[in-house]
Amino acid sequence: MDPVTIKDIAHALNLSTSTVSRALRDSYEISPETKRLVMEYAERLNYRPNPIALSLKGSSSKALAVIVPQIANNFFSQAINGIEAIAYNRGYHVIIFQTHESYEREVANVQQAVSRRVDGLLLSLSSETSDVKHLQALIDQGMPLVLFDRVAAELPVTQVVADNFGGAYAATSHLLQTGRRRIAHLTIPPYLSIAQERLAGYRAALEQYGVPYDENLVRYGTFGPDEAGPLVDELLALSPPPDAFFTASDRLALGCLGALRQRGIDVPGQVALLSFTNSQSAHLLNPPLSTVTQPAQEIGQLAAERLIELIERKHKSTGPSTMKLPTTLVVRESSRPLAKVVS
Amino acid sequence: MDPVTIKDIAHALNLSTSTVSRALRDSYEISPETKRLVMEYAERLNYRPNPIALSLKGSSSKALAVIVPQIANNFFSQAINGIEAIAYNRGYHVIIFQTHESYEREVANVQQAVSRRVDGLLLSLSSETSDVKHLQALIDQGMPLVLFDRVAAELPVTQVVADNFGGAYAATSHLLQTGRRRIAHLTIPPYLSIAQERLAGYRAALEQYGVPYDENLVRYGTFGPDEAGPLVDELLALSPPPDAFFTASDRLALGCLGALRQRGIDVPGQVALLSFTNSQSAHLLNPPLSTVTQPAQEIGQLAAERLIELIERKHKSTGPSTMKLPTTLVVRESSRPLAKVVS
DNA sequence: TTGTAGGCGTTATCAA
DNA sequence: TTGATAACGCCTACAA
Numbered sequence: 001m002d003p004v005t006i007k008d009i010a011h012a013l014n015l016s017t018s019t020v021s022r023a024l025r026d027s028y029e030i031s032p033e034t035k036r037l038v039m040e041y042a043e044r045l046n047y048r049p050n051p052i053a054l055s056l057k058g059s060s061s062k063a064l065a066v067i068v069p070q071i072a073n074n075f076f077s078q079a080i081n082g083i084e085a086i087a088y089n090r091g092y093h094v095i096i097f098q099t100h101e102s103y104e105r106e107v108a109n110v111q112q113a114v115s116r117r118v119d120g121l122l123l124s125l126s127s128e129t130s131d132v133k134h135l136q137a138l139i140d141q142g143m144p145l146v147l148f149d150r151v152a153a154e155l156p157v158t159q160v161v162a163d164n165f166g167g168a169y170a171a172t173s174h175l176l177q178t179g180r181r182r183i184a185h186l187t188i189p190p191y192l193s194i195a196q197e198r199l200a201g202y203r204a205a206l207e208q209y210g211v212p213y214d215e216n217l218v219r220y221g222t223f224g225p226d227e228a229g230p231l232v233d234e235l236l237a238l239s240p241p242p243d244a245f246f247t248a249s250d251r252l253a254l255g256c257l258g259a260l261r262q263r264g265i266d267v268p269g270q271v272a273l274l275s276f277t278n279s280q281s282a283h284l285l286n287p288p289l290s291t292v293t294q295p296a297q298e299i300g301q302l303a304a305e306r307l308i309e310l311i312e313r314k315h316k317s318t319g320p321s322t323m324k325l326p327t328t329l330v331v332r333e334s335s336r337p338l339a340k341v342v343s
Numbered sequence: 344m345d346p347v348t349i350k351d352i353a354h355a356l357n358l359s360t361s362t363v364s365r366a367l368r369d370s371y372e373i374s375p376e377t378k379r380l381v382m383e384y385a386e387r388l389n390y391r392p393n394p395i396a397l398s399l400k401g402s403s404s405k406a407l408a409v410i411v412p413q414i415a416n417n418f419f420s421q422a423i424n425g426i427e428a429i430a431y432n433r434g435y436h437v438i439i440f441q442t443h444e445s446y447e448r449e450v451a452n453v454q455q456a457v458s459r460r461v462d463g464l465l466l467s468l469s470s471e472t473s474d475v476k477h478l479q480a481l482i483d484q485g486m487p488l489v490l491f492d493r494v495a496a497e498l499p500v501t502q503v504v505a506d507n508f509g510g511a512y513a514a515t516s517h518l519l520q521t522g523r524r525r526i527a528h529l530t531i532p533p534y535l536s537i538a539q540e541r542l543a544g545y546r547a548a549l550e551q552y553g554v555p556y557d558e559n560l561v562r563y564g565t566f567g568p569d570e571a572g573p574l575v576d577e578l579l580a581l582s583p584p585p586d587a588f589f590t591a592s593d594r595l596a597l598g599c600l601g602a603l604r605q606r607g608i609d610v611p612g613q614v615a616l617l618s619f620t621n622s623q624s625a626h627l628l629n630p631p632l633s634t635v636t637q638p639a640q641e642i643g644q645l646a647a648e649r650l651i652e653l654i655e656r657k658h659k660s661t662g663p664s665t666m667k668l669p670t671t672l673v674v675r676e677s678s679r680p681l682a683k684v685v686s
Numbered sequence: 687t688t689g690t691a692g693g694c695g696t697t698a699t700c701a702a
Numbered sequence: 703t704t705g706a707t708a709a710c711g712c713c714t715a716c717a718a
Contacts, residue, residue: 051459
């Protein structure tokens with residue numbers, strides 16, 4: 001049972017394809033009688049316009065591309081969730097691409113998305129990406145584009161991010177307030193906008209408390225497997241060693257916590273641990289992990305909304321802007337009451 | 344800068360579109376000289392065939408649809424990861440659809456996938472789905488289809504699953520071996536194949552140990568938020584109350600653990616907890632959670648491999664089959680050494 | 687060895 | 703109010 005086409009309907013009803021096409025789109029130039037006939041028949045045969053043909057014809061494809069480094073990552077899977085929710089409501093489909101943190105794959109994915117004639121792109125940069133010419137080209141072509149989370153401020157497009165500076169500032173401040181002075185920062189590759197902002201927030205808090213910045217305390221992970229252990233060892237070998245860890249991701253936090261416990265270090269007695277995270281089980285960890293949470297789903301939703309706005313009324317474009325969503329600091333150290341601070 | 348088409352190349356080189364088309368496909372009937380000319384020019388202009396036109400033409404679209412209940416779920420995001428890896432290597436793209444556990448959306452998504460002319464579908468049933476006519480129709484149309492994880496044995500298609508029976512049997516046996524006798528089973532909706540198989544494994548282990556099956560000890564969740572608490576309360580109100588919980592998912596395990604701790608119940612002293620899970624941090628929980636792990640990524644990979652096989656050589660189809668991948672029981676109770684049992 | 691024509695499903699333009 | 707035709711980008715008989 002091949003899909004029903006306009007041609008089938010035209011044939012069956014002894015009409016021309018153009019008449020059927022117009023009837024289906026409820027055109028004013030078709031008689032009510034013909035419309036009824038066509039509509040009913042189409043309904044009965046469960047006619048669905050072929051989106052491929054529509055795309056080829058040059059109108060919209062009703063598809064959005066989402067390009068992320070990794071799906072199997074709480075932040076991104078939650079963000080995609082938000083994107084998909086909005087897209088679905090507005091009649092768009094979502095085609096997902098993963099870059100696996102590779103610049104090459106990012107470029108290839110962008111090309112593919114374009115040749116698939118998506119109506120717009122949502123993108124979060126790979127950690128390898130420092131050159132954004134491929135995105136500039138996209139913008140020059142007039143392709144609707146919204147960046148989220150890992151963005152490139154120099155690009156004239158809408159960007160949706162969490163308040164990474166504020167979150168890192170709040171996190172570091174909290175550690176300082178509870179008496180920590182040697183705060184290690186275990187973070188993600190330094191090209192990334194979010195890494196830079198978090199580092200800036202961390203430094204700002206240190207400065208505020210008159211604690212000198214020590215670059216030895218900052219280490220960059222690479223998304224490799226089991227990378228936290230060695231980095232933790234390096235940090236513990238410093239003298240004096242850190243009395244707190246501020247990590248920039250779920251993965252680093254879990255790796256760090258595992259490494260610390262394996263080495264018999266009391267958390268948070270000897271060393272405190274606080275992390276950016278989107279994991280659902282931070283409060284069930286041993287010890288419960290204090291966290292800075294990004295509103296992943298909301299970021300996805302907002303980004304998708306902006307993109308669809310851009311697509312559907314390119315003319316009255318309000319121009320690019322950067323949207324910062326607040327992060328939430330949740331303190332879960334067993335010794336103190338549960339507290340929330342919104343940055 | 345509009346994308347370059349065959350027509351552009353033909354025009355520039357004073358050739359016909361068919362000659363260019365054939366030259367690009369390295370057809371034997373084109374002179375080496377012309378081929379070189381065309382190839383070089385195409386290269387220079389960075390020509391890429393328009394996949395939309397190709398799809399419309401009726402050949403393959405080089406796209407696969409993946410339909411899952413939820414992306415923001417460790418099992419599925421890891422499975423998609425595996426799918427995407429295989430698909431990418433074989434030159435396919437992945438279009439992802441979420442059903443949000445809704446039968447209606449599942450049907451709609453299948454339709455959409457078909458009208459997007461995907462070359463094949465990978466699907467994991469929604470928890471609402473009991474009627475699989477929409478899939479039977481797909482099969483009748485000759486559309487390549489592979490089911491994974493949540494499958495429907497009655498459909499004559501390739502199915503890729505974890506050994507849910509074996510995993511549940513191993514898990515329950517372990518709890519019985521450690522002296523538990525009132526083992527509650529907190530699981531997912533009963534329509535799902537995996538729920539049934541896990542229940543069967545649970546029952547088989549009980550029988551093996553001569554422990555009578557008590558249906559009061561089995562409760563079904565519905566993927567709602569915060570649903571574990573009430574279910575845990577109901578179970579604890581039984582007399583005698585359970586001395587162990589065997590949960591069927593990450594979500595239920597975390598909900599259950601949270602509920603138990605909130606109620607001041609010692610885990611695993613008073614009540615043991617063991618779960619099917621794909622979370623990365625089970626060993627960092629308090630207490631470390633013993634788990635049965637599904638090879639999510641491998642399931643995705645295998646399913647994608649099978650699907651692509653099906654697509655690329657429909658003729659010598661080897662017929663539908665069910666593939667069961669082993670699960671792994673990891674015991675992490677603080678009182679005993681780390682052990683692994685493969686089912 | 688190369689070119690011409692038709693078609694995939696749809697819409698837009700122009701004619702009837 | 704309806705129909706014929708061309709076009710989107712590509713491929714493939716069939717003709718030259």
